[in-house]
Amino acid sequence: xxxxxxxxxxxxxxxxxxxxxxxxxxxxxxxxxxxxxxxxxxxxxxxxxxxxxxxxxxxxxxxxxxxxxxxxxxxxxxxxxxxxxxxxxxxxxxxxxxxxxxxxxxxxxxxxxxxxxxxxxxxxxxxxxxxxxxxxxxxxxxxxxxxxxxxxxxxxxxxxxxxxxxxxxxxxxxxxxxxxxxxxxxxxxxxxxxxxxxxxxxxxxxxxxxxxxxxxxxxxxxxxxxxxxxxxxxxxxxxxxxxxxxxxxxxxxxxxxxxxxxxxxxxxxxxxxxxxxxxxxxxxxxxxxxxxxxxxxxxxxxxxxxxxxxxxxxxxxxxxxxxxxxxxxxxxxxxxxxxxxxxxxx
Amino acid sequence: xxxxxxxxxxxxxxxxxxxxxxxxxxxxxxxxxxxxxxxxxxxxxxxxxxxxxxxxxxxxxxxxxxxxxxxxxxxxxxxxxxxxxxxxxxxxxxxxxxxxxxxxxxxxxxxxxxxxxxxxxxxxxxxxxxxxxxxxxxxxxxxxxxxxxxxxxxxxxxxxxxxxxxxxxxxxxxxxxxxxxxxxxxxxxxxxxxxxxxxxxxxxxxxxxxxxxxxxxxxxxxxxxxxxxxxxxxxxxxxxxxxxxxxxxxxxxxxxxxxxxxxxxxxxxxxxxxxxxxxxxxxxxxxxxxxxxxxxxxxxxxxxxxxxxxxxxxxxxxxxxxxxxxxxxxxxxxxxxxxxxxxxxx
Numbered sequence: 081x082x083x084x085x086x087x088x089x090x091x092x093x094x095x096x097x098x099x100x101x102x103x104x105x106x107x108x109x110x111x112x113x114x115x116x117x118x119x120x121x122x123x124x125x126x127x128x129x130x131x132x133x134x135x136x137x138x139x140x141x142x143x144x145x146x147x148x149x150x151x152x153x154x155x156x157x158x159x160x161x162x163x164x165x166x167x168x169x170x171x172x173x174x175x176x177x178x179x180x181x182x183x184x185x186x187x188x189x190x191x192x193x194x195x196x197x198x199x200x201x202x203x204x205x206x207x208x209x210x211x212x213x214x215x216x217x218x219x220x221x222x223x224x225x226x227x228x229x230x231x232x233x234x235x236x237x238x239x240x241x242x243x244x245x246x247x248x249x250x251x252x253x254x255x256x257x258x259x260x261x262x263x264x265x266x267x268x269x270x271x272x273x274x275x276x277x278x279x280x281x282x283x284x285x286x287x288x289x290x291x292x293x294x295x296x297x298x299x300x301x302x303x304x305x306x307x308x309x310x311x312x313x314x315x316x317x318x319x320x321x322x323x324x325x326x327x328x329x330x331x332x333x334x335x336x337x338x339x340x341x342x343x344x345x346x347x348x349x350x351x352x353x354x355x356x357x358x359x360x361x362x363x364x365x366x367x368x369x370x371x372x373x374x375x376x377x378x379x380x381x382x383x384x385x386x387x388x389x390x391x392x393x394x395x396x397x398x399x400x401x402x403x404x405x406x407x408x409x410x411x412x413x414x415x416x417x418x419x420x421x422x423x424x425x426x
Numbered sequence: 427x428x429x430x431x432x433x434x435x436x437x438x439x440x441x442x443x444x445x446x447x448x449x450x451x452x453x454x455x456x457x458x459x460x461x462x463x464x465x466x467x468x469x470x471x472x473x474x475x476x477x478x479x480x481x482x483x484x485x486x487x488x489x490x491x492x493x494x495x496x497x498x499x500x501x502x503x504x505x506x507x508x509x510x511x512x513x514x515x516x517x518x519x520x521x522x523x524x525x526x527x528x529x530x531x532x533x534x535x536x537x538x539x540x541x542x543x544x545x546x547x548x549x550x551x552x553x554x555x556x557x558x559x560x561x562x563x564x565x566x567x568x569x570x571x572x573x574x575x576x577x578x579x580x581x582x583x584x585x586x587x588x589x590x591x592x593x594x595x596x597x598x599x600x601x602x603x604x605x606x607x608x609x610x611x612x613x614x615x616x617x618x619x620x621x622x623x624x625x626x627x628x629x630x631x632x633x634x635x636x637x638x639x640x641x642x643x644x645x646x647x648x649x650x651x652x653x654x655x656x657x658x659x660x661x662x663x664x665x666x667x668x669x670x671x672x673x674x675x676x677x678x679x680x681x682x683x684x685x686x687x688x689x690x691x692x693x694x695x696x697x698x699x700x701x702x703x704x705x706x707x708x709x710x711x712x713x714x715x716x717x718x719x720x721x722x723x724x725x726x727x728x729x730x731x732x733x734x735x736x737x738x739x740x741x742x743x744x745x746x747x748x749x750x751x752x753x754x755x756x757x758x759x760x761x762x763x764x765x766x767x768x769x770x771x772x
Binding site: 118121124127133140163166168175177178212213216217219230236309 | 467486581
């Protein structure tokens with residue numbers, strides 16, 4: 081909360097921004113935002129989950145493809161997704177922003193309104209922040225805090241041979257949405273086909289799978305479950321699980337949940353859809369492994385809440401490799417996905 | 427821990443960096459740095475103190491005036507100082523860095539070594555982080571977590587009329603040190619007089635007054651004590667306390683603790699030393715108010731630990747104004763300090 085010289089401005093700005101955020105956790109918040117630091121009382125028996133993610137203008141988002149509101153929404157969403165991947169319930173968040181002169185006050189307030197939308201949805205409280213100047217390129221760092229039962233572990237290192245690989249949602253939509261924003265928009269005056277909005281939403285307003293993470297946390301006491309959120313693409317996340325656990329992971333290509341909309345759009349663009357499905361990233365669904373007997377019960381628990389749940393492969397004894405199994409057999413998948421995909425990006 | 431594509435590099439970097447930091451809190455750290463998020467077990471009955479501060483290259487530091495090591499040191503120090511200002515004991519910290527291409531790996535590792543120095547001193551554990559790319563201007567955001575007894579409140583809003591204003595160290599040295607780095611260095615080949623190192627250290631390696639904050643926390647249960655750390659200058663901090671508490675604060679100019687070295691250097695530069703003492707900022711000592719009877723006991727407690735403790739004024743009934751009382755009477759002090767100082771900066 082310090083280090084900024086334009087005090088009057090900062091106070092007015094913080095006051096306006098603070099008014100957006102309802103205090104859902106007022107009873108536990110011993111000292112709210114506004115002093116040198118905030119203080120909260122943690123719930124008894126709950127581990128405190130902490131994560132941080134930074135987004136940089138021009139690198140992680142462009143003003144041409146994301147509204148200010150969406151930038152704020154996503155900056156918080158990616159952090160809540162990390163909490164979800166530990167099975168946690170998000171409780172608080174803290175914002176640091178380095179702001180260039182070319183952002184208007186209205187745009188900045190829109191960023192906070194985007195965060196507010198998610199804060200209301202998940203009932204998390206703003207616990208503090210720091211706003212400073214920077215010559216160019218907006219930087220948003222969000223630190224999110226959550227809580228999880230002390231005996232719950234949903235780590236990427238907990239995969240065992242003979243488990244089922246699963247994901248909690250469709251893959252590739254976010255990457256296809258970004259492609260659509262950059263290359264696929266119709267000429268001026270032509271509306272975007274409504275169905276494609278699914279892809280844009282996946283990129284611009286990803287939904288953190290917090291409720292799904294909480295469901296998985298219930299199973300974590302009984303079963304060894306590994307878990308990641310899909311921030312860097314399925315290939316990358318599966319490789320993290322395989323390497324951290326010392327098992328091989330086999331992804332069954334036919335079982336991957338891919339939307340028809342993505343397939344159609346990829347066809348239209350002349351792009352192999354699996355570049356997005358395996359290497360795209362930013363889907364912010366959860367991916368993990370669990371014992372066969374747990375997966376049957378997990379399916380039911382997810383279905384009861386109308387959450388998708390897709391078995392997409394399995395684990396074997398191995399040395400930390402990931403394989404894509406299709407009709408033609410198995411090919412090795414490195415963290416970046418298809419090799420030709422990697423070459424295109426590098 | 428997500429959102430960065432150069433995975434192999436990031437892993438190697440994180441592994442190297444993680445090796446610097448000793449796990450002082452291993453027993454309480456349920457999931458250490460390295461997964462989607464970290465998890466720790468809070469101590470029973472302790473409120474969790476959270477703060478964040480961001481430093482931007484070219485705004486908060488320059489490579490010409492701060493070594494990489496010092497940049498890292500200071501990025502953590504300013505956060506520990508915020509924890510200190512709440513009476514807290516720092517426990518964990520999280521780093522977000524946006525890194526331009528023109529920073530070498532060695533320079534980046536030096537930044538972490540600077541943090542490590544303080545982490546060892548205060549036995550705080552690195553709990554996570556995110557490193558991303560940025561076109562220009564390094565950005566470091568640190569979020570620090572601490573703990574404080576749930577019934578301790580050291581808020582800027584707790585000043586009452588008739589209290590003593592105090593600080594826990596000398597004022598103005600950091601601002602004078604910055605001036606020295608920018609304008610006052612001797613010509614090439616001439617060594618810097620050794621005494622002036624005090625000023626440089628104050629700017630480059632401020633010492634967070636954590637132990638002093640913990641002492642004050644002991645008194646907070648018995649007495650109403652207001653407290654801030656001096657990040658934005660005494661005038662600014664005193665104005666914050668006055669405004670938040672609805673009292674007037676009177677600073678006695680003659681009682682301000684000013685080093686002879688600062689006075690000499692200011693004289694040599696032809697600058698009124700009180701521009702630095704009142705408006706300079708970044709001293710990261712603590713400033714607060716306490717009842718007269720508490721101050722007598724606080725003096726003794728500080729003396730017993732060889733910590734300085736300076737009464738520098740008092741509070742009165744009022745409307746949130748700050749006054750500087752000198753031989754010629756009282757003048758109003760706005761948050762930026764002397765008016766002529768403000769004009770020079772604007």
